[in-house]
Amino acid sequence: MTDDKTTGASSPAATRLRLRHFSKSLPMSLLRARESVMRHFRKSLREFGVTEQQWRVLRALSTKPQMEVAELARATFLLGPSLSRILVDLDQRGLILREPDPADLRRWMISLSASGSALIDNVTPVSEAIYRQISQRFGEDKLGQLQDLLAELEDAMAGIGNNGPGAPAD
Amino acid sequence: MTDDKTTGASSPAATRLRLRHFSKSLPMSLLRARESVMRHFRKSLREFGVTEQQWRVLRALSTKPQMEVAELARATFLLGPSLSRILVDLDQRGLILREPDPADLRRWMISLSASGSALIDNVTPVSEAIYRQISQRFGEDKLGQLQDLLAELEDAMAGIGNNGPGAPAD
DNA sequence: TCAAATTAGATAACATGTTAAATTTATGAC
DNA sequence: GTCATAAATTTAACATGTTATCTAATTTGA
Numbered sequence: 001m002t003d004d005k006t007t008g009a010s011s012p013a014a015t016r017l018r019l020r021h022f023s024k025s026l027p028m029s030l031l032r033a034r035e036s037v038m039r040h041f042r043k044s045l046r047e048f049g050v051t052e053q054q055w056r057v058l059r060a061l062s063t064k065p066q067m068e069v070a071e072l073a074r075a076t077f078l079l080g081p082s083l084s085r086i087l088v089d090l091d092q093r094g095l096i097l098r099e100p101d102p103a104d105l106r107r108w109m110i111s112l113s114a115s116g117s118a119l120i121d122n123v124t125p126v127s128e129a130i131y132r133q134i135s136q137r138f139g140e141d142k143l144g145q146l147q148d149l150l151a152e153l154e155d156a157m158a159g160i161g162n163n164g165p166g167a168p169a170d
Numbered sequence: 171m172t173d174d175k176t177t178g179a180s181s182p183a184a185t186r187l188r189l190r191h192f193s194k195s196l197p198m199s200l201l202r203a204r205e206s207v208m209r210h211f212r213k214s215l216r217e218f219g220v221t222e223q224q225w226r227v228l229r230a231l232s233t234k235p236q237m238e239v240a241e242l243a244r245a246t247f248l249l250g251p252s253l254s255r256i257l258v259d260l261d262q263r264g265l266i267l268r269e270p271d272p273a274d275l276r277r278w279m280i281s282l283s284a285s286g287s288a289l290i291d292n293v294t295p296v297s298e299a300i301y302r303q304i305s306q307r308f309g310e311d312k313l314g315q316l317q318d319l320l321a322e323l324e325d326a327m328a329g330i331g332n333n334g335p336g337a338p339a340d
Numbered sequence: 341t342c343a344a345a346t347t348a349g350a351t352a353a354c355a356t357g358t359t360a361a362a363t364t365t366a367t368g369a370c
Numbered sequence: 371g372t373c374a375t376a377a378a379t380t381t382a383a384c385a386t387g388t389t390a391t392c393t394a395a396t397t398t399g400a
Contacts, residue, residue, distance in 0.1 A: 037196055062192075077202060085380095137330060147196070152312065249389090
């Protein structure tokens with residue numbers, strides 16, 4: 001359908017560099033794959049009244065008793081401003097606790113509240129059920145392969161634009 | 171660093187279902203992988219004055235002489251409202267052309283303008299150079315494997331929540 | 341022919357993504 | 371101790387994501 005490779009309107013492949021077919025570009029493939037998975041999770045999360053991002057935050061908090069905001073941002077892959085707004089919301093809804101770090105008043109220590117933990121406990125079986133479906137349908141082995149490749153890709157990308165390790169690209 | 175597997179604060183694995191480690195969840199892996207790739211492309215796109223989403227639109231338009239808005243939305247994986255705003259912007263900047271479909275006045279036929287095509291021609295070599303770097307660093311074979319797995323995952327996911335083929339979940 | 345249902349696209353409203361700037365607190369040089 | 375600088379977080383401003391609603395054009399069926 002969208003496989004029309006010869007309609008270049010005005011640019012023959014010989015004279016201009018030709019981009020790989022759009023739908024096959026790596027970023028689009030990753031985007032589509034992620035969306036195909038998230039579609040199933042989002043539906044359940046919505047029933048529990050949390051967005052995907054809010055769930056990421058709660059989920060990350062469930063792995064440690066307390067986390068700083070910056071640490072949480074790294075873990076959830078959210079930027080500071082987004083996270084900041086989400087924390088206000090989760091706090092107002094009583095799902096998390098924020099206490100100042102006595103050693104550094106710039107820092108907040110974030111943790112799950114009892115009701116936040118309860119929410120996690122409620123969502124977990126549903127989430128795991130979906131994950132099991134994916135495993136069965138896609139195959140445990142392939143899932144493992146995919147995870148390995150994704151991790152390797154991340155590693156490979158980490159070393160490309162940087163002059164030194166961890167050096168910001170700009 | 172975030173590999174702390176034993177800090178379950180209050181919930182032993184025996185009593186509560188335990189979620190797979192957050193950072194290893196498939197959606198997070200896909201998100202991180204995509205971000206690690208896009209980081210490199212975004213930097214170049216920005217120098218050319220287009221966002222990632224705008225580039226997706228131009229890129230999709232470069233595969234066909236004309237596209238309808240809905241078709242473009244599917245191809246770029248953008249939702250209608252986002253695309254609508256982006257098209258207004260690209261039109262005002264003269265990068266695309268919008269002409270009404272005489273056969274159905276609800277439809278617009280979108281196409282690249284000359285300056286839109288020129289922009290593509292300018293970005294293409296940069297984009298391809300980045301892609302080559304990725305290929306070299308990550309490996310052609312692995313890249314192919316990854317693309318295959320992603321496509322298979324999409325296929326697998328497509329058949330999960332649906333009662334019939336293409337039936338909306340609700 | 342005409343009213344109801346459908347369809348394509350746009351607009352509205354609010355959440356999040358993203359970059360820059362502001363705020364508050366720490367740290368270090370003098 | 372005081373001032374400049376840095377760091378952690380928030381606020382601001384604007385683009386995009388997302389769902390719902392709206393408008394206009396088309397189709398359907400009596």
